Amino acid sequence: MEPLSDYRAKLEEWLAKRPPTVVAACRPEPRYDERVETMRGLMAELYELGFSRAGWPVDVGGLGGTVEYRAAMWEALARHGVQGMALFEHLEVLIPAFVALGPRDLVARLLPEYLSGRELWAQGFSEPDSGSDLPSLRTKAVLDGDHYVIDGSKIWTSWAKYATWCLLLARTGDAESRHRGLTAFVVDLRAPGVEVRAIEQSNGTDELAEVHFDGVRVPVDRIVGEAGGGWAVAMHILSNERGTFAWFRHLFQYGQLADGATRATERDDRAFGNALLDMVSATAAGLDGIAVHATGATLGPRATFNKLLLCAAEQSVHDAVLATDPDIAIGFLDPAAEMRRQEYLFSRIVTVYGGSQQMQLDTIAKQMLELP
Numbered sequence: 001m002e003p004l005s006d007y008r009a010k011l012e013e014w015l016a017k018r019p020p021t022v023v024a025a026c027r028p029e030p031r032y033d034e035r036v037e038t039m040r041g042l043m044a045e046l047y048e049l050g051f052s053r054a055g056w057p058v059d060v061g062g063l064g065g066t067v068e069y070r071a072a073m074w075e076a077l078a079r080h081g082v083q084g085m086a087l088f089e090h091l092e093v094l095i096p097a098f099v100a101l102g103p104r105d106l107v108a109r110l111l112p113e114y115l116s117g118r119e120l121w122a123q124g125f126s127e128p129d130s131g132s133d134l135p136s137l138r139t140k141a142v143l144d145g146d147h148y149v150i151d152g153s154k155i156w157t158s159w160a161k162y163a164t165w166c167l168l169l170a171r172t173g174d175a176e177s178r179h180r181g182l183t184a185f186v187v188d189l190r191a192p193g194v195e196v197r198a199i200e201q202s203n204g205t206d207e208l209a210e211v212h213f214d215g216v217r218v219p220v221d222r223i224v225g226e227a228g229g230g231w232a233v234a235m236h237i238l239s240n241e242r243g244t245f246a247w248f249r250h251l252f253q254y255g256q257l258a259d260g261a262t263r264a265t266e267r268d269d270r271a272f273g274n275a276l277l278d279m280v281s282a283t284a285a286g287l288d289g290i291a292v293h294a295t296g297a298t299l300g301p302r303a304t305f306n307k308l309l310l311c312a313a314e315q316s317v318h319d320a321v322l323a324t325d326p327d328i329a330i331g332f333l334d335p336a337a338e339m340r341r342q343e344y345l346f347s348r349i350v351t352v353y354g355g356s357q358q359m360q361l362d363t364i365a366k367q368m369l370e371l372p
Ligand SMILES: Cc1cc2nc3c(=O)[nH]c(=O)nc-3n(C[C@H](O)[C@H](O)[C@H](O)COP(=O)(O)OP(=O)(O)OC[C@H]3O[C@@H](n4cnc5c(N)ncnc54)[C@H](O)[C@@H]3O)c2cc1C
Pocket: 122, 123, 124, 125, 126, 127, 128, 129, 130, 131, 132, 133, 155, 156, 157, 158, 159, 208, 349, 352, 353, 354, 355, 356, 357, 358, 359, 362
């Protein structure tokens, strides 16, 4: 792989020409179906030009290099006005664990499909009665010859409506086995017995879904990590979701803060100043996370700090923006204002996904400070 500085320069040169796929992804688009198609177009071109293959291993379709190349790509896209990662967020949540722990031939087949925008992913962990207490999950996977048969229901599954593949956590041990009896599977959401029902959110989008599995057959070679080793896969994913992904997400918050600042008056100085400080703290923690992940290690419980800083930053950015646009609660015909409304409402739930804020504080207390 070329040096990072050369990669950045090549990317900048391409972005400076304002390619139509980039221009389209910079346009505020509150309708998810449209946003998905636009992002697919951008990802296809980034793949074709090799930019999105940087930072992934060569033997599975990448060009080599570390997560720093991926960070550089999304940083440049954010700086040039692209609105967000949308359903390509799982490239930095699920896929690092899939690449590190998944069967090599399956990774080599599926990674290029995602990087090029053809086949998208979802994460099937939470269930109606198992959110914070994930080890209590009840979706079952029972071995039957060379397949597992999956029965159960997942909820709050982001992007399931658009996804082809789901990284699913299911119980292969007995009911009392808690986290020791879980296995991670790659499940085809087009398989017979899968039903996806979108959930409409308060901000009007349908990112989330319920996913029901009724006798779904999954070949044994679709296990990520070890059979019974699903918890290690989940912890790898959470290190990304709370650690480095927090950094990827907040890149786009700077654009929202800068946009809000164009409408701000002197009265808003304090709110914007505080939001900027929160963003800088989240950036500093995020950069540290990228450096750790670039060595091949995971952040472990430390990732909780990054997520908590992201929550504080994202909420203070949108509180500051709200003060410049007090009608945000009612909805707009103007797509840019409608996006601000969606983003404000979404910022209220950042403290829930990837583990609630209370659970993150609990992790710091128990695992880092060793409090009783
Ligand atoms: C936008 C969004 C996207 C999401 N995407 C996905 C996804 O793609 N895939 C997926 O699997 N899940 C996803 N989730 C689900 C998310 O992981 C869960 O909502 C989260 O883990 C909390 O679980 P719960 O909703 O069941 O709440 P509960 O676990 O019922 O918690 C309810 C409240 O009780 C508190 N609480 C619970 N237990 C304790 C405790 N022991 N100590 C102190 N407080 C406690 C919690 O902090 C929370 O405030 C998403 C959620 C959101 C909001």
